[in-house]
Amino acid sequence: MSxxxxxxxxxxxxxxxxxxxxxYIHRTPVFTSTTADARCERKAFFKCENLQKTGSFKxxxxxxxxxxxxxxxxxxxxxxxxxxxxHAQALAWAAxxxxxxxxxxVPNNTPITKINAMKSYGANVVLCEPTVEGRKxxxxxxxxxxxATYISxxxxxxxxxxxxxxxxxxxxxxxxxxxxxxxxxxxGMVSGIATAGKAIRPQLKVFAVExxxxxxxxxxxxxxxxxxxPPQMVDTIAEGIRLQQLGHLPWLIALKLVEKDVFTxxxxxxxxxxxxxxxxxxxxxxxxxxxxxxxxxxxxxxxMSPDLxxxxxxxxxxxxxxxxxxxxxxxx
Amino acid sequence: MSxxxxxxxxxxxxxxxxxxxxxYIHRTPVFTSTTADARCERKAFFKCENLQKTGSFKxxxxxxxxxxxxxxxxxxxxxxxxxxxxHAQALAWAAxxxxxxxxxxVPNNTPITKINAMKSYGANVVLCEPTVEGRKxxxxxxxxxxxATYISxxxxxxxxxxxxxxxxxxxxxxxxxxxxxxxxxxxGMVSGIATAGKAIRPQLKVFAVExxxxxxxxxxxxxxxxxxxPPQMVDTIAEGIRLQQLGHLPWLIALKLVEKDVFTxxxxxxxxxxxxxxxxxxxxxxxxxxxxxxxxxxxxxxxMSPDLxxxxxxxxxxxxxxxxxxxxxxxx
Numbered sequence: 073m074s075x076x077x078x079x080x081x082x083x084x085x086x087x088x089x090x091x092x093x094x095x096y097i098h099r100t101p102v103f104t105s106t107t108a109d110a111r112c113e114r115k116a117f118f119k120c121e122n123l124q125k126t127g128s129f130k131x132x133x134x135x136x137x138x139x140x141x142x143x144x145x146x147x148x149x150x151x152x153x154x155x156x157x158x159h160a161q162a163l164a165w166a167a168x169x170x171x172x173x174x175x176x177x178v179p180n181n182t183p184i185t186k187i188n189a190m191k192s193y194g195a196n197v198v199l200c201e202p203t204v205e206g207r208k209x210x211x212x213x214x215x216x217x218x219x220a221t222y223i224s225x226x227x228x229x230x231x232x233x234x235x236x237x238x239x240x241x242x243x244x245x246x247x248x249x250x251x252x253x254x255x256x257x258x259x260g261m262v263s264g265i266a267t268a269g270k271a272i273r274p275q276l277k278v279f280a281v282e283x284x285x286x287x288x289x290x291x292x293x294x295x296x297x298x299x300x301x302p303p304q305m306v307d308t309i310a311e312g313i314r315l316q317q318l319g320h321l322p323w324l325i326a327l328k329l330v331e332k333d334v335f336t337x338x339x340x341x342x343x344x345x346x347x348x349x350x351x352x353x354x355x356x357x358x359x360x361x362x363x364x365x366x367x368x369x370x371x372x373x374x375x376m377s378p379d380l381x382x383x384x385x386x387x388x389x390x391x392x393x394x395x396x397x398x399x400x401x402x403x404x
Numbered sequence: 405m406s407x408x409x410x411x412x413x414x415x416x417x418x419x420x421x422x423x424x425x426x427x428y429i430h431r432t433p434v435f436t437s438t439t440a441d442a443r444c445e446r447k448a449f450f451k452c453e454n455l456q457k458t459g460s461f462k463x464x465x466x467x468x469x470x471x472x473x474x475x476x477x478x479x480x481x482x483x484x485x486x487x488x489x490x491h492a493q494a495l496a497w498a499a500x501x502x503x504x505x506x507x508x509x510v511p512n513n514t515p516i517t518k519i520n521a522m523k524s525y526g527a528n529v530v531l532c533e534p535t536v537e538g539r540k541x542x543x544x545x546x547x548x549x550x551x552a553t554y555i556s557x558x559x560x561x562x563x564x565x566x567x568x569x570x571x572x573x574x575x576x577x578x579x580x581x582x583x584x585x586x587x588x589x590x591x592g593m594v595s596g597i598a599t600a601g602k603a604i605r606p607q608l609k610v611f612a613v614e615x616x617x618x619x620x621x622x623x624x625x626x627x628x629x630x631x632x633x634p635p636q637m638v639d640t641i642a643e644g645i646r647l648q649q650l651g652h653l654p655w656l657i658a659l660k661l662v663e664k665d666v667f668t669x670x671x672x673x674x675x676x677x678x679x680x681x682x683x684x685x686x687x688x689x690x691x692x693x694x695x696x697x698x699x700x701x702x703x704x705x706x707x708m709s710p711d712l713x714x715x716x717x718x719x720x721x722x723x724x725x726x727x728x729x730x731x732x733x734x735x736x
Contacts, residue, residue: 127686351688354689356688394679394682400726
């Protein structure tokens with residue numbers, strides 16, 4: 073299929089996804105913080121997907137994909153995926169909810185809490201080398217052996233539609249949101265949020281937040297995928313946003329709907345963002361969420377128009393190894 | 405004044421306190437957790453006072469006391485207190501809100517995050533030895549020098565009334581609550597919650613949760629204050645609940661309204677309760693809140709009547725030193 077004819081999700085797809093998954097997921101709260109407002113010199117709104125089922129927003133897309141697969145293929149469906157952790161955990165949970173088998177291929181440096189959670193949902197967990205090829209190779213082989221349907225963590229119509237449901241809820245709670253800061257890995261979340269968000273509120277600015285080294289802005293501004301191949305991992309403490317390239321489908325959407333100005337954050341800013349959340353908001357968040365907080369407090373945002381008054385931040389997940397918090401580890 | 409003629413707060417006092425403080429405090433959310441339900445074999449409801457202003461429920465009582473003092477004594481009012489941290493932080497915040505001076509006498513082993521927060525609210529912070537006499541002596545001397553009104557952390561009509569507002573909100577959100585587990589230090593919170601809670605719902609059982617060594621049950625069952633004098637501190641990692649004796653006013657109320665069965669929890673159970681909250685609920689809580697979670701998961705609760713189906717837990721605060729989390733420290 074050429075890029076031009078690729079079917080992209082629209083608002084109605086995302087609304088249908090919401091109807092489908094709503095009985096099983098949490099309507100996550102939106103928190104505010106006067107300290108955060110003072111620090112970013114705007115009004116900040118935090119969408120707490122760290123409080124979502126399975127501890128991350130990934131539950132939305134995974135459940136939508138599994139329920140849609142079961143609608144189409146029936147009770148004999150099987151799913152498989154590879155993921156740095158949160159998508160695997162979410163797919164395991166979703167498959168368990170739907171009563172179908174699930175295999176997850178997981179890099180061998182994934183925090184043990186995530187692996188234990190996958191197992192607790194009854195998934196078959198297979199460890200692999202922490203490289204893009206290691207993940208994909210193992211996953212392709214097992215999918216063929218098992219006759220299982222591969223559910224990408226981002227490059228999938230139903231995943232993007234599921235993640236987009238975040239924007240429906242966020243704009244219901246804060247209808248006059250001016251901008252939203254979305255941590256990006258494969259791009260499933262940012263493309264889903266942009267699709268729903270800009271359809272409901274065209275003036276909403278959807279900004280990608282990336283770990284340093286992803287270099288998304290250069291590709292977005294050029295309108296071309298300038299990343300090196302084979303796909304690389306970015307070196308960041310935020311293990312949820314390590315993929316360098318956007319997935320194919322998210323890329324097509326991002327190019328149309330996501331701002332070309334990308335917020336790039338380094339480990340130091342991510343750790344500071346995490347600690348702010350733990351200390352002042354009493355919320356446990358992982359590195360990827362810390363990246364969103366870091367973008368909120370960045371000089372780049374300070375320099376933007378004061379018309380961007382109400383700024384949303386997606387606290388996308390809260391799964392991390394609590395025995396090795398980054399600010400404690402780095403002090404020793 | 406003899407014990408018999410002591411004026412105790414009633415439901416109307418607590419309702420008035422709520423009217424007074426409501427514009428300035430958070431209506432804290434009530435969270436649930438399917439994992440917690442499975443583990444305690446009941447329905448658990450967590451009242452998130454860790455998300456309250458200043459990071460603990462103490463903001464309620466402190467603000468009520470300061471606003472009442474200002475009503476009576478006018479703009480020249482000054483306040484002073486001694487506290488293990490959360491009450492001092494709350495009084496500093498409340499005085500700042502009301503625009504009156506505040507001095508806080510704080511044990512020199514208080515976490516630096518709490519001290520910094522007090523200073524950020526403009527309080528005059530004075531360190532003292534971490535003993536009951538050290539705190540009281542320093543506080544009495546400074547109160548006389550400054551002509552400041554001493555606001556006890558627990559033994560004060562307006563403090564008890566303020567803390568009781570927790571129960572108004574909790575029973576609005578969960579009207580058929582059967583029991584509530586309340587961590588206890590000086591007893592301001594448990595006596596306020598018992599006053600409002602039992603007035604609204606007489607069959608509600610209000611249980612005290614104590615750190616091992618407090619020995620509250622023996623006193624409650626005897627109907628006498630059996631604690632050694634001078635007052636002692638209990639040796640616990642939950643620094644918010646270190647006072648051994650209940651305050652005079654809370655004691656009178658507890659004797660009438662709080663269950664004689666007391667939940668006693670040790671450091672190990674407190675740490676496990678804290679980690680459960682961080683890991684599964686993504687909420688940062690301090691040791692005193694961990695004590696409440698520990699009581700929820702205790703064998704003592706398991707052995708109680710299954711009629712106590714809906715059990716509330718007060719997550720009373722979330723202020724702790726994040727550089728030295730107890731489960732990390734104890735591994736090293």
